[in-house]
Amino acid sequence: MPRIPVTPHISIDEDEVEERFVRASGPGGQNVNKVSSAVELRFDVRHSPSLPAAVAERLERLAGSRLTQEGVIVIQAQEYRDQPRNREAALQRLLDLIRDATFVPKKRKPTKATFASKIRRLDGKTKRSGVKAARGRPKID
Template structure:
């Protein structure tokens, strides 16, 4: 018993070092196991996003962009401002065209959501997108101009980018794997730092 006590007093650092080593090994193995799951989950999620992009591109490629007509809008007229002679003060040529995006069931849900997001600063509380036109000095010309503006918005919302190529998919997956590896290394470093601090406090 006396020999055992003397060895403990003479070599306390070895005992603490051995305990610290076991704790680090256990934490590293747990981190690797946990990290392995997260790597596969993240890559799986990335692959699912890529598949969804391909499906959207295929479905959108077979469908033409929806076309807007006067039946889908409400038109009102007002007097145009600015120069234009006496005719400006007599004829209501300015066009205010209202298009209710929320009630446009003839558009797909995805397109409606895109328009609501893209034009959120121009849509009123009733869900109406208001387009004004004073491009020409005639009502007909301004109506056509306002319809063209609305059609351009619908075309932009309907656009679906082409799916990534095989080279792009490999690059995306590689970047995701590198990012996940950095996350695991940072997690390991933080775990070792915490373990070292706990053991240092126990020495004191």
């Protein structure tokens, strides 16, 4: 079974990616009515044996509205007028999405504000307060 390389450590089987061809909207003249050049690519994240669990979880979060309730990512490509280029574009978008999911975000280490930064903040607030107070009507004694 041919495999599609995603990263040096991750590759997916070609049979895990399902393609469906539909008619594209937009320009194309008479050709648009005859040829199914748009591609709808489907990839089942939840049942993919090729992806580690952590990557699959991040991929589901990254997919957003492209993810169905069953856990299938649906990518549509119709920017080109010919089917092979749309197939390539859709597959490339899927691979980019999977690559983005392989990056583990760094844990944020909570830090405290420095004393100097607190002083700067309070000085700024005092100056701003003075500017706003000066905007009122002048007092006549």
